[in-house]
Amino acid sequence: MKNKIFILTSWLSFFTFFAIFFAVTGNIIFTGLDNFSFSFLFNTFNNSGRDGGISTIIISTLIIVAFALFVSVIISILSAICIDYFSKNIRITKILKLSIDTLSATPSIVFGLIGNIIFCEFLGLGYSLISGSLTLALMILPIQTRIILIGLNSVPKDIRLGAYALNLKPFTSYFRIKIHLIKKQILSGTFMGLGRSLAETAALLFTSGYGVKMPSSLLDSGRTLSIHIYDLAMNVPGGNENAYKSALTLILLVFIISLITATIQRRFNLGQQEFVWN
């Protein structure tokens, strides 16, 4: 009998999630779709965003997010390996894990301040795509490290012992053996990083700035989709309509990317296996 209630509640949670999901995205899709023309995606920005297009903004978003992911994937793998490598020494792991967790918990507004100070002023990059993406990389680094660490810890004991038995150098044991085992975690970590960076507003406001022109280099200021939505919704009177349209484009963007990753997962069967009995 308890089992029936449990199954019922889990199905219930499934449907409530979809209810919430369609409440929020439905609102965006519904208001965003009326007289949504594809020219909106391609022509450029004018009249402070009220009736122009968002082509330059989409491009600077993709540049910032791609660069941030690129940087953070490499560094998160390295720091996950570093934590795993020192797992024998309890004290070091404790400090490292503590610092990673605190970094992952730092609020995005504080990252905005810090990014502004470190990248814009201290390193002299000013309001630019690169300082925005580096701040983003710093933000999504801990989440990815954490998930890759879960992967590394779940490497079966016998593979770990096998590597020691063969007296493999740490480089080979990590970069030639274990890395293949954690491909799934790397992918899901990257995807969470992607999701988080596309959704980020507070941090980028103070670092990648407000620029609307087509960025000619990484040192130009560029505005991401979420900042554009923030500015239109909160700052520009009458910007509501375009804010919803940009939110709709953002959701379409993410939908396409998640479809691509789903197919990648299925093709390289990185996805978690079902209970295949043999």
Place this chain on the structure above:
Amino acid sequence: MSLAHNKTEDYLFKGLLLVGLLFSLSIFVVLFFLIRSGGHFFISTSISETLFFDQWFPSEQLFGLAPMITGSLLVSALSLALAGPFSLILAFFYFYICPLKLKSALNIFMDIFLSIPSVVFGLWGLVVVVPLLAPLFPPGQGLFTASIILAMMILPIGFKTFVATLQTIPNECLLAAKSCNLSEWSVFKDIIFKSYKRKFFVGFLLQVTRAIGETMAVLMVCGNIIQYPDSLFAPIRTLTTNIALEMSYATDFHRTSLFFCGLLLIGFIFILLLISRTDEMKYEK
């Protein structure tokens, strides 16, 4: 393998390890810069005066943070209470009960939910939820609305981490459970929850820290009043919304006090981690 090849790999690994180490300690770089800009706030005002004082009027040199600290704590605690168990059950449903076709759909929708900007959540809250709640519980914006919106935002993070933890369960163990004809409830309660309790802690931890750190969405629906909330629906202000609201207009001393808020937030989370760290360490020994 030639010896030379071996040597370069060692140095390469040491170098990469150093990079990994540096970046996992990057929190200290963040702290250094925060203290550099927010540090001397301490020298001029005593700690007790700021932490336990409830008047915040920077133009009149009053910097009481106590109501905001309670605001931050209450919002994140309430949103965790709402989203934590919900995402755990949803993750288990996705992992064990959900038919195959629905699984990829749920995953894709969760990814989309994860990447909706917090502004959109705030906007949706402000335009849809607040007018609904306003007649029932004036003024509509407050602790409760902020917790609902926050709970929705931290749901996918919990879901993803719990699924990642569940995926580390060896496949044979679940096959064995099925072959002994265990019901889903006993699999969840006896096998997964009992033995993986510590591991789920990471998911809850990520959720609550994200809730503490959220700014934009909370800014729009929490009413931003500096007070101890007297009811579940009273407006409150959290530390992060305080920074966001006043950062762009803060002059020098006010600005350092906002940096101090940032420091306080990190200190908060540090203590939270220390408490959780002690029992996680016990588990690992």
Place this chain on the structure above:
Amino acid sequence: MKYLLILALITFTQHSYAKKNQVLLTGSSTVAPIMLDIASEFEKLNPNSIIEVQTGGSTRGIIDIKRGLSQIGMISRALKPNENYLKHKTIAIDGLGVILHSANKVTKLTKQQIKDIYTREITNWKDLGWIDKPITVVHKAEGRSTLELFLSYLGLKNSQIKPHLIIGDNEQGIKTVTGNPYTIGYVSIGAANYNIKNKAPLKLVALDGVKANRANIINKSYPILRSLNLIYTGNLAEPSRKLLAFTAGPEALKVLERHYVISPQ
């Protein structure tokens, strides 16, 4: 370590940072959208100049000018006495309007009534001639120029005001008021007029009998006015001076029109 990092970053960014004809403006988020449009008009006329506009608030505008990070600063208030070493040029004038929900029957408020509402002497709409419902007072966050203007108009200190809700930017205020019919708030008249034109359930209230429309702002009879200023230090490079002159030009007037603010002439 620092130089190593910059070297690594610069290698694949061929763009040199300090361009000669680049003008950087930073400052108030209310002035930024207007300057963005004026900048794009300016760039259409002289293509080889590049104008960068960043927000961050009036204070950031002043800090960047002092530190020489930006060429021109944007502030949405008059200069304070201790800032008189900076030169300023008023590009627009914008009033501050008290807004109510359109369903609200109250049409005009005296200064004393607003003062009592904001200090919670009056707490119910029936005292102002409407139905018996509690008033929800919407107030702005500390440090905003609209807040300072409003306080100076009412002659109150911020600690005396007891609001129900505090908001950041104008649009958030407008959405809060349109969301709850029993609220009262204040935003810039330009923002309010734009939303009213787009059929938002909003209305502007006459202050002491003076209606909040263009005529009263032009003849300065409207009680709460504020000037949107561009501030700069003495020595200005050639493109910045051209941009400053351009802000008074005909194209700039059309932009001000679109933003529902009034040009200073």
Place this chain on the structure above:
Amino acid sequence: MELITDKHIKAKLTQMEQPYFISVKNICLSYNNFPVLENISFQIKKNEITTIVGPSGTGKSSLLYAFNRMTDFNPNVQVTGHIYCCNENYLTTKDIATVRSKFGLVFQKPNPFPVSIYKNLDIPLRENSKLSKTARKEKIISCLMSVGLWEEVKDRLNQPAQQLSGGQQQRLCIARCLVLDPELILMDEPTSSLDPISEAKIEELMVKLKDKVTILLVTHKMNQMRKVSDNVIVFWPKNNKTEVLTYGTVDQVLYKKDNNTFVSQYLNS
């Protein structure tokens, strides 16, 4: 369309082959419609150890999983046919609970639950039977004794099962099946991942359990088959489909005259 309905077959079966406990009739198993087994039929006697031998890839384990209805979770496996036990076709009945409690399954790799030793047995018992706490405790102790684990674990019952050795873990899994008092235990190469000493213990345990429960074993180890089993079923691939070459008691099959060379070589290896 099946002309002979289930009822006919069942009636014919019951009066003819009473001693046969389980009769398997023309099982067809295909792995995402690539046929592996083609109408396999054989009988299993009660309280005896029947072993299925044959080269790998002939679908022995797949059949074993089909018994315990584990194939339901794998959409790309299709199983048709009849497995008759006490006049009920266990392959298609809706009541999976009785099928699973009647047919216990022991996997190749020991897989105890990641909980304490006592809990490993207590959880399935509490789930499938209405016994009280004390009754369950007695049953668990009796099962642990019957698998010969009781002396070794009686003072550390609450410690996690992972700390047991490979052999002990496998015996715990067998005890876990026994606790539901099944009628048939399916063993899929139970000793392939164990050291020789625990393998011998497991084989000895199988013989001991014969009087309580029937065992269907799949193995590659021929000496294990000779030592333990009563009758043998040989699966042999014929033009990429598997068919039952011979089945009968061990001595019948081993010393049959007309075995072709490969089969006898394989059996006597």
